[in-house]
Amino acid sequence: MSAVEPLQQTDLFTEAxxxxxRAQEYAKxxxxxxxxxxxxxxxxxxxxxxxxxxxxxxxxxxxxxxxxDTRGPTKGGIRYHPQVDMSEVKxxxxxxxxxxxxxxxxxxxxxxxxSVNPKELSHMELERLSRGFIRQIADFIGPDTDIPAxxxxxxxxIMGWMMDEYSRIKRQKTPAVITGKPISLGGSQGRDDAxxxxxxxxxxxxERIRGWNPKEISIAVQGFGNAGQxxxxxxxxxxxxxxxxxxxxxxxxxxxxxxxxxxxYSKNVNRExxxxxxxxxxxDTVEATSITNEQLLELDVNVLAPAALENTITDVNxxxxxxxxxxxxxxxxxxxxxxxxxxxxxxxxxxxxxxNAGGVTVSYFxxxxxxxxYYWTEEEVHTRLREIMSREFNAIYERMTSAKxxxxxxxxxxxxxxxxxxxxxxxxxxxxxxSGRS
Ligand code: GLU
Numbered sequence: 235m236s237a238v239e240p241l242q243q244t245d246l247f248t249e250a251x252x253x254x255x256r257a258q259e260y261a262k263x264x265x266x267x268x269x270x271x272x273x274x275x276x277x278x279x280x281x282x283x284x285x286x287x288x289x290x291x292x293x294x295x296x297x298x299x300x301x302x303d304t305r306g307p308t309k310g311g312i313r314y315h316p317q318v319d320m321s322e323v324k325x326x327x328x329x330x331x332x333x334x335x336x337x338x339x340x341x342x343x344x345x346x347x348x349s350v351n352p353k354e355l356s357h358m359e360l361e362r363l364s365r366g367f368i369r370q371i372a373d374f375i376g377p378d379t380d381i382p383a384x385x386x387x388x389x390x391x392i393m394g395w396m397m398d399e400y401s402r403i404k405r406q407k408t409p410a411v412i413t414g415k416p417i418s419l420g421g422s423q424g425r426d427d428a429x430x431x432x433x434x435x436x437x438x439x440x441e442r443i444r445g446w447n448p449k450e451i452s453i454a455v456q457g458f459g460n461a462g463q464x465x466x467x468x469x470x471x472x473x474x475x476x477x478x479x480x481x482x483x484x485x486x487x488x489x490x491x492x493x494x495x496x497x498x499y500s501k502n503v504n505r506e507x508x509x510x511x512x513x514x515x516x517x518d519t520v521e522a523t524s525i526t527n528e529q530l531l532e533l534d535v536n537v538l539a540p541a542a543l544e545n546t547i548t549d550v551n552x553x554x555x556x557x558x559x560x561x562x563x564x565x566x567x568x569x570x571x572x573x574x575x576x577x578x579x580x581x582x583x584x585x586x587x588x589x590n591a592g593g594v595t596v597s598y599f600x601x602x603x604x605x606x607x608y609y610w611t612e613e614e615v616h617t618r619l620r621e622i623m624s625r626e627f628n629a630i631y632e633r634m635t636s637a638k639x640x641x642x643x644x645x646x647x648x649x650x651x652x653x654x655x656x657x658x659x660x661x662x663x664x665x666x667x668x669s670g671r672s
Contacts, residue, residue: 246325246544252570257646260637263654271331271653274301274324275308275342280370282348284363287356294363298346298371300380301327304656307378308344309334309594311385311414312367312396315543318347322544326385329565330594333587335649337626339598344380346371352387364392368399375400377410377605383597384414386459386543390426394419410604413597422600424615425593430464431616432592433539433563435623436584437469440559443631452491452535454478454557456527457542458507461563461590463498465539470494474537478530481507482542485530488522531555540567547572555581562586577640585642587649588630595622 251272258268282294297320300308310330313323323345331343348367352360368375375382384393393414400411409420417423424431441448451474455462458481466476475491481501486492486509496512503515509522531538531551538557540546544566547555552572560576560583562568568576568583576583596619603609610618626648634644 245321246566247321247328249570250325250328250566253642253646254650256570257643257650260633260639260643260647261650261654263650264657267654267657268650271302271328274299274327275303276300276374277320277324278371278374279320280367282363282366282370284359284366286359294348294350294367296346296348296367296370297323298374298380298382299323299327299344300374301343301345302331302653303342303379304653304660305331305335305342306340307342307376308380309339309341309383309597310343310345311383311593312388312392313345313347313385314350314352314387314392315347316349316351317543318349323347325544326565329587331653332646332649333591333594335652336587336630336645337591337595337622338652339595339622341381341594341598344382345385346382347385360392361395364395365399368396369403372400372403375411377408377601381410381597381601382412383594384460389460390414390416390421393421410601413600414593415600420600420604422596422603422615423610423612424619425596425600426460427464427468428596428615428619429461429563429590429593430466430541431468431619432595432623433461433465433561433584433589434468435592435620436589436627437537437561438472439624439627439631440582440584448473449475451475451537452477453537453539454487454530454533454535455539455541455563456480456485456530456546457540457564458497458501459541461593462539462541463494463501465541465561465563466494467498477535478525478533479507480525480527480530483507485525485527486522487525487530487533488520492520492522533557537561540564542567545569547576549575552576555579558582560584562589565590573640573642583641584627585645588626588641588645591626592619592623595619 278298280296327343327345334341394416397412401408415421455466478487500508500510510517532554534556537559539561541563546567548569549571552575630644634641
């Protein structure tokens with residue numbers, strides 16, 4: 235899923251909390267509640283021993299952070315990536331707190347990760363690592379406390395192993411402890427494409443507001459993993475021109491646009507991103523230009539969707555970004571410094587905590603289905619997801635327009651209002667020494 239290594243490595247959590255300070259003045263939330271959000275509720279750091287296929291022992295560093303549970307059990311994915319560290323996991327957990335509040339689902343934020351390059355592990359090693367991690371964090375998670383899910387380089391199969399391991403430890407089938415599972419183990423219809431679909435529903439709202447004709451709109455997608463592929467596919471179905479895509483090895487550009495199902499086929503079956511047109515599994519090469527990830531970001535397109543990792547657009551390259559609209563399918567792809575320069579240019583950034591919230595929204599649907607034992611159709615999932623994404627997109631867009639602020643600040647203020655309301659409803663006014671509202 236990763237498409238470009240970050241251009242600079244900063245302390246992500248320190249960077250992430252800057253957004254809270256910025257949004258605070260537009261939200262109804264007590265400053266002490268903001269102060270609490272700057273400190274995760276609890277963090278766990280573990281070492282996971284794994285017996286490798288060659289008989290040797292390797293230890294992997296793993297993390298799980300529960301950032302804030304004011305609005306409900308903490309919720310968020312588990313990432314497998316060499317770059318994972320505690321600061322990154324804390325930042326990702328904070329974003330989850332805000333994301334769940336943005337879409338109004340009854341969860342707080344959490345996140346986990348293991349510092350590992352999963353591409354170097356065999357299938358069995360990956361299973362041992364995943365089960366070993368759950369054994370280490372089993373007392374920290376649970377359907378009413380903290381509910382993991384997939385993230386970068388983890389998938390439904392890994393979630394299935396994890397749920398199974400947890401159920402063995404607890405001697406009880408516990409599907410609601412984790413979401414993003416295979417359908418056969420209690421997963422939800424529509425979870426697989428939910429992140430990309432949520433971003434697509436945001437774009438559809440913008441299309442309506444701006445009166446776009448999709449055929450005239452070009453899109454570049456940086457990162458061709460789960461979110462990027464599904465977003466591109468859905469946009470392509472509606473006639474949007476997907477002119478560039480990339481993965482960790484580089485990108486391809488074609489002015490007329492690509493046939494996205496063919497690109498997905500080549501990427502998923504042949505494990506290679508190639509400029510092809512496929513019919514019945516026979517693929518012909520189409521004319522395209524090879525580009526780097528950096529070049530893709532700077533293309534003169536109508537919409538840019540960063541769908542890989544954080545810190546992709548920084549103060550170094552922000553000045554060269556030409557796309558007037560950005561859809562942040564990745565978490566944290568734009569740094570706070572880059573925010574400022576995009577804002578000066580008048581770019582519209584549909585922020586991550588809204589644009590990629592479709593994933594956790596359908597995770598919530600999965601959790602609800604697991605707990606009720608009654609399963610929904612794919613159509614029901616899509617209808618409910620669309621309703622939530624459109625409602626929240628429009629509320630945030632309206633707030634941005636009326637307060638004359640950027641869309642990210644509007645989204646954070648929207649989230650902070652909901653968190654502030656929950657703080658107040660908890661009746662902790664005595665703790666804060668005031669009514670809890672400013
Ligand atoms: N990892 C996804 C995210 O960053 C999904 C989290 C979830 O479904 O809990 O939003």
